[in-house]
Amino acid sequence: MSKNEMVDVLIIGAGASGAAVAWSLADTKMRILCLEQGDWMKPTDYPTNGRDWEARRYTDFEISPNRRARDLDYPINDDNSVMKIANFNGVGGGTILWTAHFPRMHPSDFRVKSLDGVADDWPISYWNLEPYFEQNDRMVGVSGLPGDPGVPPHNPPMPPIPLGRTGTRYGQVMNKLGWHWWPSDVAVATRDYEGRAKCINLGHCTPGCAHGAKASADITYWPLALRAGVELRTRCRVREITTNEHGMASGVVYYDPEGKEVFQPAEVVILASNGVGTPRLLLNSASSRFPNGLANSSGLVGKNLMLHPWPQVRGYVEDEMDGDRGPMTCIWSKQFYETDPERDFVRGYTLQFMRVTGPASEAIQSSLVGHLPWGRDHHRVYRSLVNHRLQIGVACEDLPEEHNRVTLDPVLKDSHGIPAPRIDYTISANCARMMEHGIARATEILEAAGAKNLYTSRTLLNYPGHLLGTCRMGDDPERSVVNAWGRCHDVKNLFVVDGSIWVTSGGVNPTSTIQALALYIADNMKQRLATLFD
Amino acid sequence: MDGLTKCGLSADELADFRRIAGFMIPADATYDVPGADDPLIFADIASSLGVDREDVRAALTSLRQFAGCPLSDMDDGRAERVSFEFLAQQGRPIQTLGRMVLAAYYRDDRVMRSIGREPRAPYPKGHTVPDGDWSLLEVVKARAPIWRDDRKA
Numbered sequence: 261m262s263k264n265e266m267v268d269v270l271i272i273g274a275g276a277s278g279a280a281v282a283w284s285l286a287d288t289k290m291r292i293l294c295l296e297q298g299d300w301m302k303p304t305d306y307p308t309n310g311r312d313w314e315a316r317r318y319t320d321f322e323i324s325p326n327r328r329a330r331d332l333d334y335p336i337n338d339d340n341s342v343m344k345i346a347n348f349n350g351v352g353g354g355t356i357l358w359t360a361h362f363p364r365m366h367p368s369d370f371r372v373k374s375l376d377g378v379a380d381d382w383p384i385s386y387w388n389l390e391p392y393f394e395q396n397d398r399m400v401g402v403s404g405l406p407g408d409p410g411v412p413p414h415n416p417p418m419p420p421i422p423l424g425r426t427g428t429r430y431g432q433v434m435n436k437l438g439w440h441w442w443p444s445d446v447a448v449a450t451r452d453y454e455g456r457a458k459c460i461n462l463g464h465c466t467p468g469c470a471h472g473a474k475a476s477a478d479i480t481y482w483p484l485a486l487r488a489g490v491e492l493r494t495r496c497r498v499r500e501i502t503t504n505e506h507g508m509a510s511g512v513v514y515y516d517p518e519g520k521e522v523f524q525p526a527e528v529v530i531l532a533s534n535g536v537g538t539p540r541l542l543l544n545s546a547s548s549r550f551p552n553g554l555a556n557s558s559g560l561v562g563k564n565l566m567l568h569p570w571p572q573v574r575g576y577v578e579d580e581m582d583g584d585r586g587p588m589t590c591i592w593s594k595q596f597y598e599t600d601p602e603r604d605f606v607r608g609y610t611l612q613f614m615r616v617t618g619p620a621s622e623a624i625q626s627s628l629v630g631h632l633p634w635g636r637d638h639h640r641v642y643r644s645l646v647n648h649r650l651q652i653g654v655a656c657e658d659l660p661e662e663h664n665r666v667t668l669d670p671v672l673k674d675s676h677g678i679p680a681p682r683i684d685y686t687i688s689a690n691c692a693r694m695m696e697h698g699i700a701r702a703t704e705i706l707e708a709a710g711a712k713n714l715y716t717s718r719t720l721l722n723y724p725g726h727l728l729g730t731c732r733m734g735d736d737p738e739r740s741v742v743n744a745w746g747r748c749h750d751v752k753n754l755f756v757v758d759g760s761i762w763v764t765s766g767g768v769n770p771t772s773t774i775q776a777l778a779l780y781i782a783d784n785m786k787q788r789l790a791t792l793f794d
Numbered sequence: 795m796d797g798l799t800k801c802g803l804s805a806d807e808l809a810d811f812r813r814i815a816g817f818m819i820p821a822d823a824t825y826d827v828p829g830a831d832d833p834l835i836f837a838d839i840a841s842s843l844g845v846d847r848e849d850v851r852a853a854l855t856s857l858r859q860f861a862g863c864p865l866s867d868m869d870d871g872r873a874e875r876v877s878f879e880f881l882a883q884q885g886r887p888i889q890t891l892g893r894m895v896l897a898a899y900y901r902d903d904r905v906m907r908s909i910g911r912e913p914r915a916p917y918p919k920g921h922t923v924p925d926g927d928w929s930l931l932e933v934v935k936a937r938a939p940i941w942r943d944d945r946k947a
Contacts, residue, residue, distance in 0.1 A: 308916040312842070315897040319844055329845070368942040375947055385944065409937045423926025431930035440940060442931070460920030470917040585921035598942045619909060620900035624893050634818040634881055634892075635874075639825045646909060 261513070263523045267293040267491075270512060270526035272498050272541065274298075275353015276771050277758040277778040278532030279481035280396065284782035286488035288789070294490060295514055295524070297497040298332040298350030301478060306468035313464055314620035321467035323357050323723050325349070332495065334674035334681075336536065341685035343567045345536060346725030351494060352478035354534065354725055354771070359466050360447040360474045361589045361769045362402050363610065364393050364776070367412060368598060369766035372659070376599045376606045378690075379659045382763045383735050383744035384780070386412065392776040392783070397445075400475040400775070401453040404445035410594030411442075418450045421459065424582040426650065427590040430613045433709040439595040444612070447475035447771070448587050454480075463584040464618065496522075499678050500545040501529055501554055501754065508793070509554075509754045515676045528753045528785075528792070532778070535565065535727030535760040539666045540681040542731070555731070555748035560741050562667055564660035566729040566765040569687050571695050571718045573702035574616075574651035575711025576644065583647035584618035596701060597767060605693040609767040611702060612653040622646045629715050650711050654698030656691055657767040660729050726770050731760040745788075746781035752793040757781050801840040802847050806864060807854045812836050813865040814857065815895050817877040827908045830899045839898040846890050853887035856880070 268290035271278050282294055307313040307321055318327075323346035325333040336345045348357040367386035372379050390412075397416060404416030420443035423431065427443070434441040448465065451458045459473035472479055486492060495517035502523070504510040511525035531538045539562035545554040553561050582590075593611040600608070617625065626632035626645050633641055669682035687695070699716050706714055734740025737749035742761050748754040757778040759770055766773070785792060798808060816831030828835060843850055858864065860880045865873045881888060899905060903913035912919075 306917075310915050311901045311913075312897075313915055314901070315842060318846075318893065318897070327845075366941055367944040371944045371947070375942070375944065387945070405931075407935055409934065409939045409941075411941050412943075422923045423928065423930075424923040425926070428926040428930065431927065435930055435933055440937065441934060460918075461923050462916040462920050464916055471920070582923055586923035594940060598940070619906070619911065620897045623896040623900050627892055627896060628889060634878060636820060636822075638819050639822045639827060643825075643909065 261521045261523050263525070266525040266527065267291045268526070269293070269528045269530060270295065270524060271530045271532055272512065273353065273532035273534070273537065273758065274351045274477070274482065274492055275532060275534065275758070276355050276477050277774050278353070279477035279485065280399075280775045280778040281530055281532060281757045281782045282490045283399070283481040283485040283488070284779050285785065286485050286490050288786055289489070292490045293524070293526070294492045295496040295498055295512070296351055296492060296494050298348070299494045300351045301356055301468060303468070303470050303472060306470040308462045308464050308470045314618050317467055317621070321357065323725060331675060334678070335672055336680060337669045337672050337682040341683040342687060342719050343569065343685060344723050345683060345727065346723040347534060347536065347727065350478075351482060351492065352476040355476040356468055356478070357466060357725070358474070358476065358771065359588050361612065362400070362445040362447045362772045363592065363768040364411065364414070365766040365768055365773045366597065369657075369764060372607065372764050378606050379764050380734065380739070383733055389773070389776045389780055392779040393772065395779055396772065396775045400447050400480050401449050401456065402445050402447055403450040405443050408442040410440050410597065416445055418453060421446055421448060421450055421587050421590060423590060424586050424615065425580070426582040426615045427613065429577070429581065429650065429709055430591055433705055434593060437705065437708055439593060441591050441593045441613070444589050444592045445772075446587055446589065449473045449475070459587065461586045463586055465587050497674075497676055497678070498541060499676065501541065502545075503547060503549060503554065503751065507549060507751065509751055519676070528755065530755045530757055532758045534758050535730045536666050536681050536683070538756055538758055538760040539730040540668065543668050544679055550750070555741055555750045555754060557750050558738055558741055560662075560732060560739070562730050563662045563665045564729040564732055565664040565666055565683070565685055566658040566660060566726070566762065567685060568658050568724045568726040568728075568765055569656045569691055569695055570724045571654045571699050571716065572651055573699055573706060573714060573716045574649055575706040575709070575714040576648045577650060577709060577711050578648070580647045581650065582615045583649075584616065584621070586615050588615055589613070590615055596698065603697060605690045605697065607657040607659065607690070607694065607767065609657060609694055609698045610655040611698065612655055614651040614653060616649045616651050619646055622649065631713055631715065650706055650709055652702035652705060654695060654702055655767050655769065656694045656698060658691055658765045659688060660732070660764060661688055666730050726759065726765070728759040728762040728765050728770060731756050732763050733761045734763065745784035746777075755781060755785070798837055798840050801843050803840065803843070803851060803854070807851060808840065810854050810857055810865050811840070811850070813873060814877045815839065817874045818881070818892070818895055819899055825908050827905050828902070830895050835899055835902050838902070839894055842898055843894060846894060849887045849890035850894060853891040856887065
């Protein structure tokens with residue numbers, strides 16, 4: 261095995277959190293290296309460059325790594341999960357295959373035990389993270405409208421995306437019902453911003469933005485981090501984190517692009533590999549000193565997986581809507597976000613109002629659920645569907661349960677022979693009641709909008725790709741994996757900055773909070789450099 | 795037609811596939827659209843199978859077993875009836891076959907024009923989205939905050 265020169269900080273994973281922590285730590289002038297198992301993406305490779313743009317969502321830009329099966333992906337056994345795992349392996353990570361919806365967690369999300377008597381409080385609050393949310397909004401380039409009564413005050417640096425026909429229709433209906441709505445915060449540039457061009461409404465944001473208006477981490481944080489001296493090596497897959505005789509992390513063993521085993525020594529190791537990849541790596545790093553996996557004296561590495569159940573309700577109106585033109589999510593509602601004792605569940609959800617899909621996707625999805633017939637009536641029915649769809653997603657808070665977990669599959673391995681993760685996950689009774697409440701409200705909204713032909717998907721489209729909770733943070737080493745600033749209780753030079761450190765999930769897309777947390781942890785590390793391992 | 799020879803399906807499989815595709819989405823003069831068995835569209839379907847080829851092949855094998863003979867041996871009425879009965883069975887291979895037909899059909903220039911879209915990729919021209927009616931937000935702006943402030947709990 262070859263051995264590289266020692267680095268000060270080694271980051272594993274170049275996605276949303278790895279990029280943010282690399283950029284923040286760069287000003288320390290330490291030698292920082294990031295290893296990423298995927299590669300750089302080229303805007304010219306994104307689907308919207310070609311006529312087959314919709315078909316590629318089912319092949320090389322499929323959100324499931326099992327179906328996508330690029331050589332840079334690793335397989336995941338999610339057979340025993342009602343929800344399937346979505347991710348992307350590359351510089352930018354999940355932000356490559358991402359709709360760029362950018363809500364923050366709410367203050368109450370950090371206090372669920374104190375406020376609602378469930379799960380656990382976080383060891384930090386929204387207010388600890390607030391300056392990092394602001395910093396991240398500026399770095400990423402967020403578009404939105406100040407003044408939303410549904411969330412704490414904040415000032416997105418760019419104006420909101422257009423409401424369009426679809427958003428206007430939603431707004432009319434929500435006003436009729438007397439329910440809250442507001443234009444969503446999105447990580448899409450609505451004007452030229454820090455070298456990125458403004459959105460031209462390609463409409464197909466999720467599988468990569470060919471125009472560069474979507475703020476994937478490869479075009480936001482990474483160019484700045486590289487310019488500041490961070491080194492990023494791609495196509496390097498880490499097999500395990502090694503430890504020394506003092507129980508400290510000594511570095512990692514990885515496979516380089518030629519498949520050779522390399523030892524990379526490091527003073528500090530930071531995991532930024534998401535809520536499935538991080539516990540997988542810790543469990544794969546078991547040794548005689550750490551027989552149950554690294555940093556796992558609590559037994560909680562891999563446990564408390566939260567995936568955000570995300571039912572969808574759709575229907576069709578008579579007049580033409582935006583269809584696939586424009587960013588997919590246009591407004592949100594926080595009407596049902598906070599706990600209401602009158603309901604039969606605690607916590608709540610965000611309603612997300614969508615513009616939806618292109619011509620082929622409409623046909624495929626409608627055919628699958630029996631709304632679009634084969635044969636002579638196909639064309640007439642199709643024309644009543646395409647560009648007429650309204651669709652509402654119910655982003656449910658998923659509370660932690662230890663039986664929802666990531667373990668190592670005893671059989672499945674990746675292309676380097678490294679044991680693959682296995683997912684065991686069920687939806688809790690509280691969450692199931694929350695889903696039904698959200699489905700009923702979404703149905704009410706669509707019916708009030710005059711929509712017909714309603715269809716509810718409870719799990720069919722349930723691939724939000726939010727991988728949270730498997731190395732939770734906390735003050736008690738027996739009930740958590742990392743402390744309040746991301747350092748593993750068991751290994752004092754090992755940090756985790758990705759979604760696995762979440763204590764609860766909130767009812768929002770997580771990327772904004774993941775990146776704010778990464779910046780917060782990086783700042784804590786910088787403030788404690790002299791005593792980092794105490 | 796290069797896609798037909800390189801797609802990895804046999805001539806018999808392609809013949810059944812093309813016939814069922816024509817029943818699934820027939821040509822329609824009302825909308826001025828070809829069927830999915832149109833030579834250009836079917837060549838696009840066949841050349842796009844990629845990782846889904848084995849699922850499509852499995853569907854075509856099941857179709858042959860279900861029909862008891864090649865669709866080409868049946869008259870139009872019987873072949874169409876058998877095809878729809880087969881498609882109603884669902885299952886992953888049949889769904890994949892349907893997806894392959896639809897994904898290629900709904901990018902054909904003639905079909906795109908018929909549904910009022912320019913036949914092009916989204917990039918680089920993009921689309922125009924109307925700004926919408928922002929005055930609708932005035933009533934929402936007037937509401938008191940509804941988020942829960944944990945500092946006051």
